[in-house]
Amino acid sequence: MISYSVLRRSVLVALAVGIPVIVAFMASAETAAPPNAVVYFINVKDGDTVTSPFKVQFGLTGMGVAPAGVEKPNTGHHHLVIDTTLSPEELKQPIPADAKHVHFGGGQTETMVTLPPGPHTLQLVLGDWSHIPFNPPIVSPVITVTVK
Numbered sequence: 001m002i003s004y005s006v007l008r009r010s011v012l013v014a015l016a017v018g019i020p021v022i023v024a025f026m027a028s029a030e031t032a033a034p035p036n037a038v039v040y041f042i043n044v045k046d047g048d049t050v051t052s053p054f055k056v057q058f059g060l061t062g063m064g065v066a067p068a069g070v071e072k073p074n075t076g077h078h079h080l081v082i083d084t085t086l087s088p089e090e091l092k093q094p095i096p097a098d099a100k101h102v103h104f105g106g107g108q109t110e111t112m113v114t115l116p117p118g119p120h121t122l123q124l125v126l127g128d129w130s131h132i133p134f135n136p137p138i139v140s141p142v143i144t145v146t147v148k
């Protein structure tokens with residue numbers, strides 16, 4: 001019969017070995033970006049002045065749009081990042097969901113944005129079926145628009 005202390009040591013060893021393996025696996029969980037994929041703003045550009053709420057249309061070439069949760073090759077869904085940017089570490093993880101990180105998991109390609117007066121930055125980030133940016137990331141340039 002296995003003694004409790006041996007069993008406990010085995011569990012600890014399994015955890016010590018297993019956790020780094022799981023972390024390493026998660027860190028490499030990004031989907032490879034298809035070559036030539038480009039995401040861009042269709043109807044707003046850097047330096048524009050807009051009246052809130054304003055429409056933002058998302059452009060994508062070189063791959064397709066699919067809803068979140070659908071693992072289909074060469075597809076992703078749009079995220080609008082407002083007044084912030086994703087760090088290199090954040091670009092390897094599921095994109096947060098909050099007022100500054102808006103997911104379009106239904107496969108939407110446009111939205112209405114409501115922002116207070118003043119300058120705001122906008123960026124599109126394409127996420128895979130599990131909301132993780134591609135590797136390398138498929139992102140638009142960061143643009144600044146001024147709300148009247």
Ligand SMILES: [Cu+2]
Nearest residue numbers: 103105127131
């Ligand atoms: Cu998402």
